[in-house]
Amino acid sequence: MEHDGILIDGSKGFLMECLPCIQCRDKLGSPFEVGECNLDDLSRLMDMYRVFSPKPASQGLPPPEPGTCRQWAKSLIEIAINFLAWRENRVIGHAALIKDLKRDSGEFVIFVHQDFRNSGIGTELTRLSIQKAKELGLKSIWLTVSMNNFIAVKLYRKQGFEYSDIDECERTMILKL
Numbered sequence: 001m002e003h004d005g006i007l008i009d010g011s012k013g014f015l016m017e018c019l020p021c022i023q024c025r026d027k028l029g030s031p032f033e034v035g036e037c038n039l040d041d042l043s044r045l046m047d048m049y050r051v052f053s054p055k056p057a058s059q060g061l062p063p064p065e066p067g068t069c070r071q072w073a074k075s076l077i078e079i080a081i082n083f084l085a086w087r088e089n090r091v092i093g094h095a096a097l098i099k100d101l102k103r104d105s106g107e108f109v110i111f112v113h114q115d116f117r118n119s120g121i122g123t124e125l126t127r128l129s130i131q132k133a134k135e136l137g138l139k140s141i142w143l144t145v146s147m148n149n150f151i152a153v154k155l156y157r158k159q160g161f162e163y164s165d166i167d168e169c170e171r172t173m174i175l176k177l
């Protein structure tokens with residue numbers, strides 16, 4: 001995977017007006033971009049969530065009901081730091097870091113479009129979120145994940161998350177920064 005930090009211009013003006021993007025390549029060598037997003041990107045993000053499968057995919061998210069899903073995504077953009085993965089002007093992945101400044105910590109959530117899973121998109125979104133959390137001076141990132149969400153657990157462990165709490169069907173994982 002490349003991390004060449006190129007600022008993309010021209011072809012994606014709606015994203016590029018103010019937010020820089022990083023060019024990456026997936027496991028098959030196909031290009032995609034990742035970068036922070038804001039409310040201007042909500043409709044593109046909803047294009048992904050409208051067709052997202054399964055819905056919900058994890059712990060009730062994304063919400064199956066369209067209005068609730070839009071409200072959830074909008075709230076996330078408003079309260080969290082959000083990252084999108086793009087391919088050909090289309091959103092193919094979304095991650096959010098919800099800051100809890102009282103605890104110098106952030107909660108992490110991530111969703112990759114079903115047609116693009118297992119190709120490294122989630123890895124890149126997670127990597128970027130961790131980098132941002134470090135820049136913000138957060139001390140840790142945490143998340144909850146279902147016991148049987150093997151892909152997610154593999155991804156988190158590869159990025160250094162460790163189990164901090166386990167109950168019957170859910171694990172809490174934490175990455176100390």
Ligand SMILES: CC(C)(COP(=O)(O)OP(=O)(O)OC[C@H]1O[C@@H](n2cnc3c(N)ncnc32)[C@H](O)[C@@H]1OP(=O)(O)O)[C@@H](O)C(=O)NCCC(=O)NCCS
Pocket residue numbers: 057058109110111112113116117118119120121122123124143144145146149150151152154155158
């Ligand atoms: C979890 C999710 C975000 C991962 O994104 P992704 O783009 O598919 O992740 P990546 O391709 O970067 O990495 C997935 C890793 O899991 C591995 N994997 C795939 N299937 C697996 C399985 N059945 N068991 C274990 N690992 C598996 C892949 O090989 C890859 O590891 P590698 O990079 O060492 O080869 C994505 O699958 C998703 O959106 N799932 C639905 C929503 C969800 O569950 N979100 C997480 C909420 S906690």
